[in-house]
Amino acid sequence: MTIPRIALNSGTSIPQLGLGTSPLNDAEVERAVIEALEIGYRHIDTAVRYGNEVGVGRGISDSGVPREEVFVTTKLDGEFQGDDRAIAGLDASLDRLGLDYVDLLLIHWPLPARDDFVSTWKTFAKLQTAGRTRAIGVSNFKPAHLDRLIADTGITPAVNQIQLNPYVTRHEQREYNAEHGIVTESWSPLGAGGDLLTSSLLARIGAKYDKTPGQVVIRWHLDNGLVVIPKSQNAERLAQNLDVFDFALDADDLAEIATLDQGPGAGVDSDASGH
Numbered sequence: 001m002t003i004p005r006i007a008l009n010s011g012t013s014i015p016q017l018g019l020g021t022s023p024l025n026d027a028e029v030e031r032a033v034i035e036a037l038e039i040g041y042r043h044i045d046t047a048v049r050y051g052n053e054v055g056v057g058r059g060i061s062d063s064g065v066p067r068e069e070v071f072v073t074t075k076l077d078g079e080f081q082g083d084d085r086a087i088a089g090l091d092a093s094l095d096r097l098g099l100d101y102v103d104l105l106l107i108h109w110p111l112p113a114r115d116d117f118v119s120t121w122k123t124f125a126k127l128q129t130a131g132r133t134r135a136i137g138v139s140n141f142k143p144a145h146l147d148r149l150i151a152d153t154g155i156t157p158a159v160n161q162i163q164l165n166p167y168v169t170r171h172e173q174r175e176y177n178a179e180h181g182i183v184t185e186s187w188s189p190l191g192a193g194g195d196l197l198t199s200s201l202l203a204r205i206g207a208k209y210d211k212t213p214g215q216v217v218i219r220w221h222l223d224n225g226l227v228v229i230p231k232s233q234n235a236e237r238l239a240q241n242l243d244v245f246d247f248a249l250d251a252d253d254l255a256e257i258a259t260l261d262q263g264p265g266a267g268v269d270s271d272a273s274g275h
Contacts, residue, residue: 001040001245006227008158009181010128010135012103015071016222018043020187020231022079026055029255031057032233037070038169039239045229047075047108057097072099075108075139075161082116085121090132105133106161109140117145118152125155137161137185143176150180159227161185166220166260167196168267174226185227190217209247218244220257 005013019036021029021044029052033044037060040168046056053074058129059254060070074097090105105124105170110117117138137159138146150156160177164170164186177184190197202213211219214230218241249257 001242003040003042003242004222004244006183006203006225008104008135009156010158012134013134013176014104014157014159014183014185014227015043015226016104017041017042017218017230017244018071018073018187018227019238020046020229021052021056022050022231024050024052024055024233026052026058026233028052028233029055030059030241031061034063034258036271037063037065038241039056041238042069043071043073043229045073046097047077047106048080048089049075049108053093055058055094056100061098067099071103072097073104073106074102074107076120077108078111078114081107081111081114081120083119084123084126086120086127089146090127090215094132100136101132103134104137104159105135105141106137106159107141110138110142110145112145117141118149121149121153121155125153135159137182143173146180146182147175150238157182158178158180158184159185164221164226165191166202167262169190169261169266170264172264174224176261178225182224183227185229186221186230187231188251189221189226189228190214196260199260201260203251205249205256208253211244211247212240215240215244216249216253218259219247219249220254223249223254 003015011029076089080086135158137157139161197213202216206216
């Protein structure tokens with residue numbers, strides 16, 4: 001099975017479905033990454049803040065899948081914002097991962113009160129030029145933050161990873177990203193706390209296709225052109241999350257799912273996100 005890929009403005013491409021790894025520890029994530037890669041995943045998402053880059057790296061190495069076939073994302077948090085702190089930050093991440101480069105490096109959140117995200121972005125550009133990362137992007141950035149990055153540096157992020165699911169749809173942010181050639185990637189794609197997956201509406205739609213509510217939600221992300229990174233360490237759930245390429249939601253399904261939207265105030269404030 002081949003997972004579809006979406007082109008990035010860096011000239012590379014990203015698998016549309018990947019494995020999220022928060023909040024797994026090193027031992028848990030190592031097993032999950034091996035299992036995921038064995039059944040066909042080719043995209044692994046981690047971060048310094050997750051504290052599991054060592055386990056992610058071990059899982060990739062132990063899986064036997066060639067490095068060039070695995071798309072690896074990591075994120076640098078506030079400790080590495082400002083001046084050229086991101087250089088040492090990525091060096092340490094690569095050491096923990098046991099890799100020479102990552103495929104995508106993200107600023108984990110803007111922290112606008114510190115006003116260091118533009119200087120950090122300039123350092124990210126240096127890291128991309130040096131071949132330490134194939135693409136650069138951001139996480140939890142609002143349009144105002146992106147406007148500033150682009151205006152001050154002339155460099156548009158390849159990806160903006162934001163909290164996004166049928167409860168938290170962020171239409172305006174998605175439209176902004178699309179207009180600027182930024183790929184939108186969904187974190188917490190199955191919702192928080194499990195409430196979304198108990199929706200009778202999603203269960204009814206799933207019954208049409210012999211799919212679970214979770215599979216319907218993942219398909220919703222795919223059908224909306226989003227990159228989606230559900231997280232699990234359960235082998236059965238990992239396989240279920242991947243088994244979403246033999247159906248597509250129709251217009252009526254999408255219209256019904258749209259009624260789940262809880263409005264623009266839903267979700268985590270990106271300025272204070274701990275994702």
